[in-house]
Amino acid sequence: MPTNYLEVPLSRKQVEHCRMDDVEVARRLNKKHGTSYYFATCLFPGHLREATFALYAFFRVPDEFVDNGAPEQAQQLLENWRSDWQKAYQLRDSSDPVLRLNAQVFHRYQIPYDYSETFLTAMFRDLSDTRYASYAELESYMYGSAAVVGLMMSHVIGFADPVALEYAQKLGYAMQLTNFLRDIDEDFQQRGRIYLPLDELQRFGVKEVQFAERHFDANFYSLMQFQMQRAHKLYEDAEPGIALLNSEGRRAVRVASALYRAILTKLEQQGSNPFAGRARTNTLEKVQRTMSVWNV
DSSP, rough: OOOOOOOOOHHHHHHOOOOOHHHHHHHHHHHHHHHHHHHHHHTOOHHHHHHHHHHHHHHHHHHEEESSOOOHHHHEEEEEEEHHHHHHHHHHHOOHHHHHHHHHHHHHTTHHHHHHHHHHHHHHHTEEEEOOSSSSHHHHIIIIIIIHHHHHHHHOEEEEEEETHHHHHHHHHHHHHHHHHHHHHHHHHOOOOOOOOOOHHHHTOOHEEEHHTTTTOOHHHHHHHHHHHHHHHHHHHHHHHHHBBHHHHHHHHHHHHHHHHHHHHHHHHHHGGGGGGOOOOOOHHHHHHHHHHOOO
């Protein structure tokens, strides 16, 4: 991703006179890169929708730096982003539309600043760590890359009982693990990464060369079944926490959970083979999944 991540550069007049353009920048990033997340986000009432667009953009920009740039360039871009974010948060302003918007959102919804540092630390970790020895090690990474996303969103939506934060972490883990399973081929072929724990590959008799050769066999099938069952369990464990969120945000979170979980269903429909194509739901399937949980 280039240092100027804006799809359509804003005019000087827009930047100076209409801060709502910051929301539009964030919305475009969400729509381009996260179709399921975007679909669910649009179900929030206006103020929650705008805050969610903001947070998504805050997550997406450094993630794109890491995934699409040379390591040295990505390192520098991340360092600049973190430095600029520290200043934006302190000043509640920035020349960057995503950072400017998030400085406002973090203060408005009293999102702990440490969450943002934890997330950015995980992004730096992606520059060096391409393997994880165990699930515990992977989970420590997922806390920064995904669980804190759930924690931030909980502060935006609001909650009456702090235990809601524990459930939010579980939903973050579930969604991240789903992403890992869907993106096994892309992560290895394009970035040399294997997110599945190495001790579990060994347990199921899966070799690293199978990722390179896209060789799917009975051992790989068993590994995928194990991982998908783990993800399903995380979704189930997270479900009670949705009821602890403020009512105006529950429905969108429930839909987001259902849409991400549907990716697992799509994987199952292709024989649990991540090399058979990128598992994704179409618009009709998203609508059907949405309706199935709308009145839960």
